[in-house]
Amino acid sequence: SPTGGLHLGGVRTVLYNYLFAKKHGGDFILRIEDTDQTRYVAGAEEYIFNCLKWAGLEPDESPLHGGEYGPYRQSERKAIYRQYAEQLIKDGHAYYAFDTPEELEKMRQDFRTEQNTSPQYDHVIRMKMRNSLTLPADEVKRLLDQNTRHVIRIKLPENETVSFTDMIRGEVSFDTNVVDDKVLLKADGMPTYHLAVVVDDFLMKITHAFRGEEWLPSAPVHILLWKCLFGLKNMPQWAHLPLILGPNGKLSKRDGAKYGFPVFAMNWTDPKNEELVEGFKEKGFLPEAFINLLALLGWNDGTEQEIFTKEELIEKFSVERVHSGGAKFDYEKAKWFNHEWIKKAEVSGLRFEVKRLLSEKNIIVSDENLLDKVIGLVKDRCTLLTDFYDQSVFFFKTPEQYDLGAIKPKWNEAKQLFFAEVVRNFELTNDWNAHILENNFKEIAAVNQIKPGDVLLPFRVMLVGGKFGPGVFDIAGVVGKQETINRISKAEAAFNAG
RNA sequence: GGCCCGUUCGUCUAAGGGUUAGGACACCACCCUUUCACGGUGGUGAUACGAGUUCGAAUCUCGUACGGGCUACCA
Numbered sequence: 001s002p003t004g005g006l007h008l009g010g011v012r013t014v015l016y017n018y019l020f021a022k023k024h025g026g027d028f029i030l031r032i033e034d035t036d037q038t039r040y041v042a043g044a045e046e047y048i049f050n051c052l053k054w055a056g057l058e059p060d061e062s063p064l065h066g067g068e069y070g071p072y073r074q075s076e077r078k079a080i081y082r083q084y085a086e087q088l089i090k091d092g093h094a095y096y097a098f099d100t101p102e103e104l105e106k107m108r109q110d111f112r113t114e115q116n117t118s119p120q121y122d123h124v125i126r127m128k129m130r131n132s133l134t135l136p137a138d139e140v141k142r143l144l145d146q147n148t149r150h151v152i153r154i155k156l157p158e159n160e161t162v163s164f165t166d167m168i169r170g171e172v173s174f175d176t177n178v179v180d181d182k183v184l185l186k187a188d189g190m191p192t193y194h195l196a197v198v199v200d201d202f203l204m205k206i207t208h209a210f211r212g213e214e215w216l217p218s219a220p221v222h223i224l225l226w227k228c229l230f231g232l233k234n235m236p237q238w239a240h241l242p243l244i245l246g247p248n249g250k251l252s253k254r255d256g257a258k259y260g261f262p263v264f265a266m267n268w269t270d271p272k273n274e275e276l277v278e279g280f281k282e283k284g285f286l287p288e289a290f291i292n293l294l295a296l297l298g299w300n301d302g303t304e305q306e307i308f309t310k311e312e313l314i315e316k317f318s319v320e321r322v323h324s325g326g327a328k329f330d331y332e333k334a335k336w337f338n339h340e341w342i343k344k345a346e347v348s349g350l351r352f353e354v355k356r357l358l359s360e361k362n363i364i365v366s367d368e369n370l371l372d373k374v375i376g377l378v379k380d381r382c383t384l385l386t387d388f389y390d391q392s393v394f395f396f397k398t399p400e401q402y403d404l405g406a407i408k409p410k411w412n413e414a415k416q417l418f419f420a421e422v423v424r425n426f427e428l429t430n431d432w433n434a435h436i437l438e439n440n441f442k443e444i445a446a447v448n449q450i451k452p453g454d455v456l457l458p459f460r461v462m463l464v465g466g467k468f469g470p471g472v473f474d475i476a477g478v479v480g481k482q483e484t485i486n487r488i489s490k491a492e493a494a495f496n497a498g
Numbered sequence: 499g500g501c502c503c504g505u506u507c508g509u510c511u512a513a514g515g516g517u518u519a520g521g522a523c524a525c526c527a528c529c530c531u532u533u534c535a536c537g538g539u540g541g542u543g544a545u546a547c548g549a550g551u552u553c554g555a556a557u558c559u560c561g562u563a564c565g566g567g568c569u570a571c572c573a
Contacts, residue, residue, distance in 0.1 A: 003572080003573070033573065035572090035573080036571090036572055036573070038572090039572065039573080097571095099571095101571075104570090104571085113499085114499065115499060115500075116499065116500065117499045117500080117569090118499080118500085118569055119569095120500095120569065149571095151571055153571095169503075169504090172502075172503080173502095174501075174502075175501080178500065178501050178502095178569090179501085179569095180569075182570095183570080183571050185571085186571040187571055188571080190571090192570095192571070192572085192573085193572080193573055212567090213502095213503065213504090213566085213567060213568095214566095214567055214568065214573085215567095215568090215573090216502060216503065216567075216568075217501070217502055217503090217567070217568040217569070218568075219502095240503085242503085242504080242566095243503095243566070243567070245565095245566075249565080249566075250566070250567085293510095296510070296511085296522095297510070298510085298511095299511095300510085300511065300512075302512075302513095303512090303521095304512080304520080304521050304522075306510095306521085306522060306523095323510090323511075324503075324504065325503085325504050325505065325565095325566095326503090326504070326505095326565085326566060326567090327509090327510065327511090328509060328510080329509090329510090330508095330509045330510060330523065330524085332509080332523060332524055333509070333510065333522080333523040333524080334523095335523090336522085336523055336524090337523090343536075378535095380535065380536050380537095381534065381535040381536075382535095391534095391535095406533090452532070453532055454532095455532090456532035456533080457532065457533065459532085460532070460533055460534095461533090464533085464534095466533085466534085467533045467534065468533060468534035468535075469533070469534065469535090470533095470534090470535090471532080471533095472532070472533080473532095
């Protein structure tokens, strides 16, 4: 539905659908439900498609790249839905309703009681409204001939139990008396989701349908429609997925920014208020991690394995093992998944993204070899891709500021002399590599009767600016002879100052 | 209000009648260590409540409580 960003629940629904389809050799279709023109957002189709592409869940058929069951945009299928709706009326399963919005509102007021706080257009109420069941036939014909605004509603049978087997929750049943006569075709000629989903599923030969649990209450309408239109054969198997919850209840798209973590797959700008909400991609998540964490939110394979590649997920996924209760989204765990995937990633797989992230901060890396070395050294300490900047900026830029608090209290003449000697030694070192530097450094310390531990921290701060990062000699090795010497001199000046 | 779905550590979950109720995230401690991480070891911590069935219940049944969803010419 192109009415907003593609959020966690949406991607997970698609993911489970995708995994199931791929596992059983089926195709998987992206349909666009743009039946409500007032909510339709231009550009959302491309947005959704791009999100799925990023996540590696590209559909086999979609409005954007075709397929044999198109069109896939419901606004382009209006005539089809009208035809099925008329068929239902002919067979006595639906009727025309001419009630205006005001009349409906009045009905809701008039029939409101303490027992029934929101009266529905049901088998009792429909006989008190203006529709083709209550109006004389010639009056109905006259209204239709005059193009009076009307909708088509399903006529729900009385005293029946509709039951079906959900792939996740098993047998679910509903009493038709408590389900209302849902609108199938709106006054503007567009279908509602109820009609569209049934007709599209049939025409597109859908075998298995995955959707959120919020659709469960309207499942009986869809079952009934399918039965009336196509008989009970070939009805898709339904899987109603549990909801993904936020910190205090439902995970809402609106509050996306307030949670302190993304809710959309990719950056989404709400056209209504132009507010940009950051997505998982831009936050620094790897698509592999995103897929992995979503898959495990409500499903597991019964073993203790938690890290799965997409291929493993396809092989091991089973709807029966999907949990039926809602799951609260835990951002800390989500970050853990991403960290695991970054650690697991090949340097070559990270190269492009890291290079892009650095260039956004005006660090242009032309030496791919150097970049690879840096990525290899720091990737274990990055939870999000965006952490690569802080973790590696000092490889490319001389520190501007130092964590003086960690140095100054213990900074003395002995250490100054020590570093002066280190500089002299480094200047004479031709084979510049981490091992040799470390040996030389420790030898000088021994000669000067200084514990290596006492000068390693200052050396680190000289090179990095702070108390973090990979091994100091690895850093010196990568940064190079001249730069290392420069950094020592520059930092000493700062340490001595004040 | 009505209908539907759900309920195991704080969070995600395992255990399809018999386990000291397992794992992961987070948290804490220790080890490793030149920093920060990684890694390793250990720890705190849960079957919502009440009945019933059974030799035996987290597991089956019923009730209660709590949570969520739906109750639009939205999806």
